[in-house]
Amino acid sequence: MTRRRLLILLVVIFVFLQFRLWTGSGSWEQIASLKRDIKSQRQVNAELQRRNERLYSEVDSLKNNLDSIEERARNDMGMIKKGEDFYLIIEGQ
Numbered sequence: 001m002t003r004r005r006l007l008i009l010l011v012v013i014f015v016f017l018q019f020r021l022w023t024g025s026g027s028w029e030q031i032a033s034l035k036r037d038i039k040s041q042r043q044v045n046a047e048l049q050r051r052n053e054r055l056y057s058e059v060d061s062l063k064n065n066l067d068s069i070e071e072r073a074r075n076d077m078g079m080i081k082k083g084e085d086f087y088l089i090i091e092g093q
Contacts, residue, residue: 021027061068073079080086 022029058068062072
């Protein structure tokens with residue numbers, strides 16, 4: 001009789017643990033989902049890191065290279081040097 005109760009208790013515990021293993025907190029599915037999220041976040045981080053490196057390079061170039069400043073002024077602000085002629089060509093459609 002006591003062996004039967006012990007066996008039933010062990011089966012109930014086993015079923016409960018199996019249920020938690022497959023569906024509960026820390027389950028296999030949750031772990032797989034977290035691994036996918038980590039992989040995705042690492043890709044985003046790598047992309048942002050490359051962007052940051054380009055920006056740092058651009059800032060360094062602007063700090064140390066007058067040609068970069070001149071190019072930026074010409075492209076972004078439409079500035080021209082003294083004595084230069086500016087021609088704006090508008091293409092017709």
